[in-house]
Amino acid sequence: MRQRDDGGAIDFALDDFLPYRLSIVTNHISQAFARRYSEAFGLTIPEWRVMAVLGNFAPLTANQLCRRTAMDKVKVSRAVASLVAAGHVRKQANPVDRRSTLLRLAPKGRRTYRRIVPQALDLEAALTAALAPGDRDALAATLAKLEACVADLVRA
Amino acid sequence: MRQRDDGGAIDFALDDFLPYRLSIVTNHISQAFARRYSEAFGLTIPEWRVMAVLGNFAPLTANQLCRRTAMDKVKVSRAVASLVAAGHVRKQANPVDRRSTLLRLAPKGRRTYRRIVPQALDLEAALTAALAPGDRDALAATLAKLEACVADLVRA
DNA sequence: ATGTTATAGTTTCATTTGTAACTAATGGCA
DNA sequence: TGCCATTAGTTACAAATGAAACTATAACAT
Numbered sequence A, B: 001m002r003q004r005d006d007g008g009a010i011d012f013a014l015d016d017f018l019p020y021r022l023s024i025v026t027n028h029i030s031q032a033f034a035r036r037y038s039e040a041f042g043l044t045i046p047e048w049r050v051m052a053v054l055g056n057f058a059p060l061t062a063n064q065l066c067r068r069t070a071m072d073k074v075k076v077s078r079a080v081a082s083l084v085a086a087g088h089v090r091k092q093a094n095p096v097d098r099r100s101t102l103l104r105l106a107p108k109g110r111r112t113y114r115r116i117v118p119q120a121l122d123l124e125a126a127l128t129a130a131l132a133p134g135d136r137d138a139l140a141a142t143l144a145k146l147e148a149c150v151a152d153l154v155r156a
Numbered sequence C: 001a002t003g004t005t006a007t008a009g010t011t012t013c014a015t016t017t018g019t020a021a022c023t024a025a026t027g028g029c030a
Numbered sequence D: 001t002g003c004c005a006t007t008a009g010t011t012a013c014a015a016a017t018g019a020a021a022c023t024a025t026a027a028c029a030t
Helices: A018-041 A045-056 A062-069 A073-085 A107-128 A135-155 B018-041 B045-056 B062-069 B073-085 B107-128 B135-155
Strands: A089-093 A101-105 B089-093 B101-105
Touching: A018 A045, A018 A107, A018 B018, A018 B107, A018 B135, A045 A062, A045 A073, A045 A089, A045 A101, A045 A107, A062 A073, A062 A101, A073 A089, A101 A107, A107 B018, A107 B135, A135 B018, A135 B107, A135 B135, B018 B045, B018 B107, B045 B062, B045 B073, B045 B089, B045 B101, B045 B107, B062 B073, B062 B101, B073 B089, B101 B107
Parallel strands: none
Antiparallel strands: A089 A101, B089 B101
16 A cells, blocks of 8 residues: 555655664664663663673573573673673683683672662653553564564574 | 562563563564665665655755654765765755755666665565554554653653 | 854764684584 | 584674764854
């Protein structure tokens, strides 16, 4: 219906194009979070993601962090390096496989984590406050479907 | 409800965190599009966005392109420069204001545009095919609400 | 008119990011 | 055991990005 008008001229409006809309909104949201994390804690988004995961599951190897954060290993490696330098994360030899190291939050990292989580949830709440009840779950469900679908597209 | 468990330990799961989910899905989708544009037409996403807008509204100044594509002026400048070099876009003096130039698709650009649009719509259709009827519109509506909300957050 | 301030767009430079090469350690398997 | 392929993680280099400086033109106030 929005493919062609009757003259054969192409009618394509970027504003109605879902991938574009998704990209704009998401980038704005990411920026808002990045600013908050950076100003208040000096953390980048990759760093915060690593913290967020280590706050829940630890110890983990860098490889496991890759899967849980959906970031590539270079990004994880850099984020971890700077978190270790800042004293937020502690490295520990892995007796089972000496190629990898086990990572967990250091006490300082845990304190930071406990301060960040409420802020992150607040920011999320501020965002979803604009939505009708049920919208949030509907969005989550839709995202899950898109995720499954795009996984195929990326592979193909 | 998902803020704290009864022991006072923080319960924060990145997987349930909407901004994170949004970011992952969107990045995957963007990658899928970027690959398609790049392989088939040698275009980056910023370049394609400029083409998409010029295909609909022309002539435009770079400044107007900034607003319509939601990209900053440096990105637009570079995208336009490379599109002009490739012969996709034509520059034309602006008699009204000689600081700016008017931009429109060149014939070659228009041909490319006409080949890309169906592919973009196909890819979007493949994506939304996984959704229930109505999901697409619901998503669009939700995105609009989030957009309005995040605009305030970014400003604040 | 003339000086000041603002805007359009480009360029420069520092930072970020991704790809590919590299090192170190493991796991078959002959 | 000793070799080859695989995997974990880091590093090096190149491409993309963003902030700030810069050029040219316009708008405005005196």
